[in-house]
Amino acid sequence: MERKSAAGSIRNKERSKKKFLDAVGKILRTKGYTALKVNSIAATAGVDKKMIYSYFGGIDGLIDEYIRSQDYWSRVTIEEIEKIKPKLDDGGKSFMEEMFLSQFDYVYTNKEAQKLLLWRLSEPRKALKKLTDTQEENGEYIFKLLMDPHFKDNAEDVRSIMAIMVSGLYYLNMYAAINGSIFCGIDINTPQGRDKIKKAVSFMLHHTYENL
Template identity: 80%
Template sequence: MERKSASGSIRNKERSKKKFLDAVGKILKTKGYAGLKINDIAATAGVDKKMIYTYFGGMDGLMDEYVRTQDFWVKVTSEEVEKMKPNLEDGGREFIEHMLLSQFDHVYTNKEAQKLLLWTISEPRKSLKKLIDTQEENGEYIFKLLMESRFKDKMDTYRSIMAIMVSGLYYLNMFASLNGSIFCGIDTNTPEGREKIKKAISFMVDQTYENL
């Protein structure tokens, strides 16, 4: 009976944690980051706000866990990269093309990720700084594992190209979602328009690896 009670307690804890995380996402989508108040999160979750401190250590802990579930590059950990078994012989060409295309689709289909991106550039916050630091740590692991031996003294240029591509793809999705879908004559809210952008991503990756 004790074992059943303990497993039931764990399941209840995980259900309550998920309710809090879902509540953060719901508020972020409907009210934006300004609506993320501890009382509102608890009310939306239907769970006593004291449990935020019990399960997450407070709002910062809750935000830390939430952003880890939503941001694309935060989830690309060294463990996840190893599972993907990237080709070490091509300098990361195939891998980075796949990741850029995946990022483009992930942000487009995930409204919470879009709101989170807006939040990161709108307000300084400890949990958001941790998000950015984790993105950089994951990116650094990828650069050193796959690209440094290929680009050597041109690595700074490669990093700069990737910075432009990653941020540009973020912006295209944000623009399409919030203010309009036509950008440089491409409708990024249509399958045809998005396919044109994806072909351009592949072209730019090819050009980088052929000419840098």
């Protein structure tokens, strides 16, 4: 009976934690990050606000965990990369192509990720800075594992190209979601338009690998 009770407590805890995380996402989507307060999160989750401190150590811990769960590149962890075991013989080209195209779709379909991006550009916050640091750490691992050995003296040039591609894909999705869907005559909100962007990503990536 004690084992069942302990297991039940663990399940209840996980359900409550998920309710809190979902509540953060809902508030972020509908009201923005300025509305993320303990009372509003607890009311939205339908769970006693004391549990925020019990489960996460406070609202900062809750928001930190939420942020980690939402950002695409921070979830491409070193551990996950090692599980995938990307091909090394093509200098990471196929791996990076898959990552770019997946990121493009992820941000487009995930409204919370879009709000999180806006938040990162609008407010200095330790959790957001930590997220950026995690991204850089994971990105550095990818570069050193796949791209630096392949491109050698041109590695820094390739990093610059990748920076433009990542930020460009972020911006296109944000622009289409907030201010309009047409950018340079391409409708980012249509399958045809998105397919054109994806083909352009593949073209730029292949061109980079062929010419550097």
